Amino acid sequence: VVLVVDFGAQYAQLIARRVREARVYSEIVPSTMPVAEMLAKNPRAIILSGGPSSVYAEGAPTLDRALFEAGVPVFGMCYGFQLMATTLGGTVDDNGAREYGRTALSVSKSGSTLFEGTPGEQSVWMSHGDACSAAPEGFTVTASTDVVPVAAFENDEKKLYGVQYHPEVMHSTYGQQVLEHFLYRGAGIEPKWTTTNVVEEQIALIREQVGTKRAICGLSGGVDSAVAAALVQKAIGSQLTCVYVDHGLMRKGETEQVEKDFVAATGVKLRVVDAEKRFLDALAGVSDPEQKRKIIGREFIRVFEQAQAEIVAEAAGGEDVAFLVQGTLYPDVVESGGGTGTANIKSHHNVGGLPEDIEFKLVEPLRQLFKDEVRMVGQELGLPEEIVQRQPFPGPGLGIRIVGEVTKERLDLLREADAIAREELTAAGLDRDIWQCPVVLLADVRSVGVQGDGRTYGHPIVLRPVSSEDAMTADWSRLPYETLAKISTRITNEVADVNRVVLDVTSKPPGTIEWE
Ligand code: XMP
Secondary structure, eight states: OEEEEEOTTTHHHHHHHHHHHOOOEEEEEEEOOOOHHHHHHSEEEEEOOOOOSSSTOOOOOOOOOGGSSOOEEEETHHHHHHOOOOOOOOOOEOOOOOEEEEEEEEEEEETTTTTSSSEEEEEEHHHHHEEEEEOTTEEEEEEEEEOOOSEEETTTTEEEEESSSOOOOOOOOOHHHHIIIIIIIIOOOOOOOOHHHHHHHHHHHHHHHHHTEEEEEEHHHHHHHHHHHHHHHHGGGGGEEEEEEEEEEEOTTTHHHIIIIIIHOOOEEEEEOOOOHHHHHHHHHOOOOOHHHHHHHHHHHHHHHHHHHHHHHHSSSSGGGHHHHHHHHHHHHHHHTTTTTOOOOOOOOOTOOTTTTTOOOOTTTTTOHHHHHHHHHHHHOOOOHHHOOOOOOOGGGGGSSEEEEOOOHHHHOOOOOOOHHHHHHTTTTTTOOBBOOOOETTTTTEEEETTEEEEEEEEEEEOOEEOOOSSSSSSSSOOHHHHHHHHHHHHHHHHHHEEEEEEOOOOOOTTOOSSS
C-alpha cells in the first residue's frame, strides 16, 4: 500500500486516485496519525499532501522526523514539500513570493528521478504563499520558477522527493508522469493493482464474513448499490435477496431496467415493492423541498423495513438473515471520517439510509473504491452498460425535480420530458461529457405561448446539464446548440402542457445541481 497523508483541504483524495490510476493501491491517512501507526501498515511509499496552512502558522499540522528516517520513500507535495523541507533543516519563509494557478516551472536537473524524460520547461499548478529558499542538506534542487528558487528537490540516496506544486491536478502537464516516476523509479513499486484483484479479494472476504447466513440489499437503480449487490451475489448466490422500492418517482424505464436487465445479468433474487400510491399519498399537498425529502426518506425506510421483516419472517430460521449490503464508497468513508479521523465534510443522506436501531451487520464491499473503479468492477461482473455508466440520480428521484406539489400527472409529464432529453443527449454522444442533466418541471409557473393557431398557457421545463468531478462543485455544460434545439423542439411538441424549455446556466456554487 502507498499511504497518502492528508494535511487537510481536498487534495488527498485526488492524489490517492492518481496513485491508483498508476495501478498502485493507495489509502488516505490523517496527518494526526502517529508515525509508528503509519509505519505499522508497512507502506511501500508515503505521499504527503498539500494543505491550507502555512508551516509556521500556529497549530499547523507537523510531522515526526522519524517518518523520514524509516527508509520508506517519501514524496512531499506543496504543504507536504514545505514540511519536509523545514523538518529536515531547509528554509521556508514568506518572501512575498505568492503563486496561484498555472505557473512555468524550469527543471534544472534533467537527470533527476522525478523529472526524467520530461521537458525543461513545463506548466504546473501552484497554490502557495510561503516558499522554500534553501533545500535541506543532502538534497539536490531539481526545479525552480521565476519567484521560487527551490520548487523541487530530491535526495535519491534516502529516497526523499518533493515538489512545491500540485502534480495531482490536471493542469500540471507532466504531473502524472512525475508521480509515476516517484512510484516506479523512486520507490521501486511495480504497477500491478487492478480491479480484478478487488473482485477476487472481496468475494473471498464476503464469503468469510457472511458464512451460511443470509443477506439483504436495497437496490436503488444506481451504480453503487447495483455493483455491490452483483458482487455479493457472485460471492454468496441465493443467500442474497435484493429489495427494490418503486416509489413512483423513478424515471421512465428505470424500474424495468432493474427488474429485467439487472436480474438477467446477475441472476439475483429480487423483490420489487410497488409503493407508488403510498408515496404519492404522503406527498399530496406538499410543495416545500425539505418537507418532500423528509417524507420520501421516511416512507422509504418504512417500506424497506417492512420488506426486510417479511423476508426475515419467510426465512426458515429468521435470525439467519443477519447482513445488510450497502454500496458505501471510499469518498463516503473518507468524508464521514470513517477510520481515518479526517474532518466530517458532508454527511450525505441517502434515501434508504439506515434507521438508527439497525440490527443487521453491514457488508460494504466497495468501501475501498472510487466511483470510476466501481464502474470497472461492474463491467468486470458483466453488468449492462446502461447500469454501469449511469449518471447520478438522487434518491428522492423526480419528487425533487417538480417545483411545486408532486402529482401523478406531473410526474408522467416530467418523465416524458426527461426521457426525451436523455435520448437526445445519448444520440449526440454527450453522455460521457456531462456529469448529469437534471430535467426540472416548474409546475407552479405558467407562461403564455402559441401553438398551432391557439394560445397556450403551459409550464416551463428546465434543463440543468452540468460537468463535475465529484458533485461538490459543478459548472454548467456548454452543450451544442443543435442538441439543445432538438431537445427543446421535441419536448414542446411531444409533451402536453409544456410550452417552453429553458437552460440553467448557473455554476455550483452558487446554485446546487438539483433545484430542490
Ligand atoms: P446538489 O443538488 O446538492 O447535488 O448539488 C449533488 C449531487 O447529489 C445528488 N443528490 C442526491 N443523491 N440523495 C441522493 O442519493 C439525495 O437526497 C440527493 N440530493 C442530491 C444530486 O443528483 C447530485 O448528483
